Amino acid sequence: xxxxxxxxxxxxxxxxxxxxxxxxxxxxxxxxxxxxxxxxxxxxxxxxxxxxxxxxxxxxxxxxxxxxxxxxxxxxxxxxxxxxxxxxxxxxxxxxxxxxxxxxxxxxxxxxxxxxxxxxxxxxxxxxxxxxxxxxxxxxx
Amino acid sequence: xxxxxxxxxxxxxxxxxxxxxxxxxxxxxxxxxxxxxxxxxxxxxxxxxxxxxxxxxxxxxxxxxxxxxxxxxxxxxxxxxxxxxxxxxxxxxxxxxxxxxxxxxxxxxxxxxxxxxxxxxxxxxxxxxxxxxxxxxxxxx
Numbered sequence: 001x002x003x004x005x006x007x008x009x010x011x012x013x014x015x016x017x018x019x020x021x022x023x024x025x026x027x028x029x030x031x032x033x034x035x036x037x038x039x040x041x042x043x044x045x046x047x048x049x050x051x052x053x054x055x056x057x058x059x060x061x062x063x064x065x066x067x068x069x070x071x072x073x074x075x076x077x078x079x080x081x082x083x084x085x086x087x088x089x090x091x092x093x094x095x096x097x098x099x100x101x102x103x104x105x106x107x108x109x110x111x112x113x114x115x116x117x118x119x120x121x122x123x124x125x126x127x128x129x130x131x132x133x134x135x136x137x138x139x140x141x
Numbered sequence: 142x143x144x145x146x147x148x149x150x151x152x153x154x155x156x157x158x159x160x161x162x163x164x165x166x167x168x169x170x171x172x173x174x175x176x177x178x179x180x181x182x183x184x185x186x187x188x189x190x191x192x193x194x195x196x197x198x199x200x201x202x203x204x205x206x207x208x209x210x211x212x213x214x215x216x217x218x219x220x221x222x223x224x225x226x227x228x229x230x231x232x233x234x235x236x237x238x239x240x241x242x243x244x245x246x247x248x249x250x251x252x253x254x255x256x257x258x259x260x261x262x263x264x265x266x267x268x269x270x271x272x273x274x275x276x277x278x279x280x281x282x
Contacts, residue, residue, distance in 0.1 A: 001142055001144050001225060001228065001229075001230070001231055002142060002229055002231065002232070003142050003231050006234075008231055008233075011248050012246075012248070014241075015247075015248065028142065037245070066162055076248070076251055078217075081143075084142060088142075088143055088166065089142070089143055089144060090143065090144055090149055091143070091146075091149070092149075099142075101153075105153075106154065106270075106271050107152050107153070107217070107271060108273070110217055110263065110266045112149060113262050114259050114262040117258035117259055117261065117262050118230075118255050118258055118259045120258065121254050121255040121258050122251065122255055123197060123253065125249075125251045129247075130247050130248060130251070
């Protein structure tokens with residue numbers, strides 16, 4: 001029960017983009033260098049983030065990637081769901097393959113509550129606050 | 142980010158054992174039939190639950206499996222951790238491979254809080270209450 005490396009790096013890339021001055025963009029190569037990942041891996045993640053309408057790419061001299069909408073309207077849950085798919089702690093939960101024992105099973109209710117608790121933390125964390133804190137950490141106290 | 146089928150069936154098996162009258166045991170074959178799983182798969186799970194000291198097996202005429210301790214002292218987190226390993230939503234969390242950016246990264250704190258929220262729900266759910274509710278569901282209203 002772990003997020004993928006893709007989602008981990010996706011959060012990292014989105015945080016980097018959120019910390020850019022308004023109107024600034026970053027290329028795949030710069031984002032890859034900044035996040036210690038290969039250009040191919042970074043490009044693949046950005047493509048999926050673009051597909052989920054979380055980033056947009058621009059061509060040309062000042063081209064590159066930027067957030068598709070304000071960082072305060074993007075949550076960690078948005079990013080993780082875009083890359084790993086919707087949260088589903090067990091197959092019996094909505095969107096899963098289901099289970100013929102759901103009506104008899106009390107464990108399912110516990111999974112529902114556990115998933116809700118997890119989602120609540122991730123959806124309450126907006127990208128703008130993540131970027132600010134990370135920038136403060138980089139500067140030091 | 143999903144529990145394994147092993148952990149899912151582990152919860153099912155433990156719930157079944159918790160619902161047994163005191164002093165009663167169930168064989169691997171009966172547990173497998175009851176949980177719609179193969180004998181091999183059921184045996185493998187029981188072996189791991191025994192290794193984690195959650196169940197004990199007895200040989201002989203009235204042999205079989207029973208809980209190693211009272212159901213009220215076993216949580217869903219105990220069962221899932223025994224079968225899927227300790228919760229670790231991301232590699233940067235304790236027990237993982239770590240990350241050289243931990244000091245700069247604010248996302249890690251969010252993962253810590255998300256994991257704590259998830260663990261709180263699973264550890265608050267004791268097996269005795271799971272078994273009672275499941276038995277009530279089987280009987281109907």
